[in-house]
Amino acid sequence: MLRRIVLSFGLLLGLGLGAQGTDRPAPPPTPAEKELQAPLTLEDGKPTPGQAPESAPSGLRAFGSLVLVLGLAGGSLWALRKYGRGRLPGGGGGKLRVEETLALGDRRFVSILEAEGERFLIGLTPQGISLISRLDPGDRGEPDSFDEALSRQVDLGRPVPVKEMEALLKQGGGGQ
Structure with missing residues (x-):
């Protein structure tokens, strides 16, 4: 090592x-290079500031x-x-984990949150966070468990107006 x-x-x-590199002296500038390095006088009569010579890398x-x-x-x-x-x-940290999140639109979400072995279904809106339901510890199931938990709390067969969803989320129990 x-x-x-x-x-x-x-x-x-x-x-x-x-x-x-080597420290060879630079060759003398050609007349064209001298002309390019000379200060330029613009139409307003003010000369441009001269450029400082650059040091070699x-x-x-x-x-x-x-x-x-x-x-x-x-x-x-x-x-x-x-x-x-x-x-x-x-x-x-290791004690708090978001298992899954579903976007409902207009900055509203429903999530399964695991905290110290317990699982919660929560609703998130721009105004706050609400507990919808506490999930059973044995209700882990397949990846469809989020959809099943959500369908138990909210009837997804019909469209839900925003005001009604806010009322459900503000109740804290999800209509239980």
Whole structure:
């Protein structure tokens, strides 16, 4: 492992020094290049600001940037392994899980939520969250269990107006 790291470091160092090039003086500019580098005077009579001479790319600077980026990537990977996905913000915990969600339209949803071994059918609207029903622990079934649980609570054979669905969700018991 140490041999691989030393070999990689040597290869990167060699590439960085090779990219630096030689320190030969630049050839004198041609008359056309001199004309292009001269400040341009526009119709308003104000000269354009002169351009600062650009420095040659440095191999040492490129190598330093590479080491910095690789260090940041390695540090991020280390933090992810040490603290795990569950402890990072937005990673979620292990006690609360959304099993399935069904969109009803107009930013309204029905979801099965599992919390510490118990399952709940909840309704989500822009105004709030309502408990529709507590599901039996043995009612896991096939993937159709969400559809079955929903059909027990809401008659899907007929269209439900938005006001009526809101009333069902506000009741908290889903009409039980």
